[in-house]
Amino acid sequence: MFPRLSHRLLDKGWTPVQLDAGYSAVYAELIGNRDGHTDPFIRQRYVEGQRWRGVVEHYRASGQVLDLGAGDGAVELAFAASQHWKSFSVETEWNERVRELRGATGASIRRVIADAAHLPFRADMFQAVTLLETVEHLRHPREVAAEIRRVLDAGGVLLVTTPPRWRYALRPDPHFAIRGLVLLPPSLQRRFAAARGYTRADHYVDRIYSSTAQLADVFRDFALRDVLSRSRAPRRWFWDALVFQKKG
DSSP, X not given: OOOOOOOTTTTXXXXXXXXXXXXXXXXXXXXXXXXXXXXHHHHTHHHHXXXXXXXXXXXXXXXXXXXXXXXXXXXHXXXXXXXXXXXXXXXXXXXXXXXXXXXXHOOOEEEEEOOTTSOOSOTTOEEEEEEESOGGGOSSHHHHHHHHHHHEEEEEXXXXXXXXXXXXXXXXXXXXXXXXXXXXOHHHHHHHHHHTTOOSGGGOOOOOOOOHXXXXXXXXXXXXXXXXXXOSSOTTTSOSEEXXXXXX
8 A cells, every 4th residue: 555665774785795796697597597486586585685694784794694494595695695704504404406506606605404493503603593484484483592592692693584464464375375364373374275285394384473572472582673674554563574682
């Protein structure tokens, strides 16, 4: 109904680095042209990685960054393009696209296959963690939150994105494109989606969060530093990203 606002971090908070042009071209070739992906979410994933790199750098200038639920590797590749970051990622299954991206670019990206609730990293290892469109899929989000806190150093930054429930109240839901699905309780959402054929493990959605307070409860051992939103509606219900910081 109303145009979204421009946000100084989300829309203007990053600038390309020297390697971005080459890395983004390789990603476009592998994901778009070779694989034939037409989904805008997938095709624009490297650009999203640049955006989130700029957001993170507003809070921490450099260090080691961990991307949880990293998918095809676009976000970790965007961080690896910057000389300020050493890029790590975790997924539950191997994605061959990561190896191809690494081979084609020579980027130093380190993919680990692991359970996010039992991260194979030492304490205080990272300066930043990104959890992008992932928290809604976690079966045990508070256990993952505790592990993120363990591996972040003092003052470490956690960037979280996840679809706000009320943004999709009258629209098709963000995962299965079923209109009105998010109005149902989570257990009924899963049953309804399964009845439509969404039964693979990667189709699992634990819950679509309704408010920033619910997310703050998951990450209760963090301080909620910022709620980033382009919406004209209250940020507690309509957000683009949340920035948490490790207490202490």
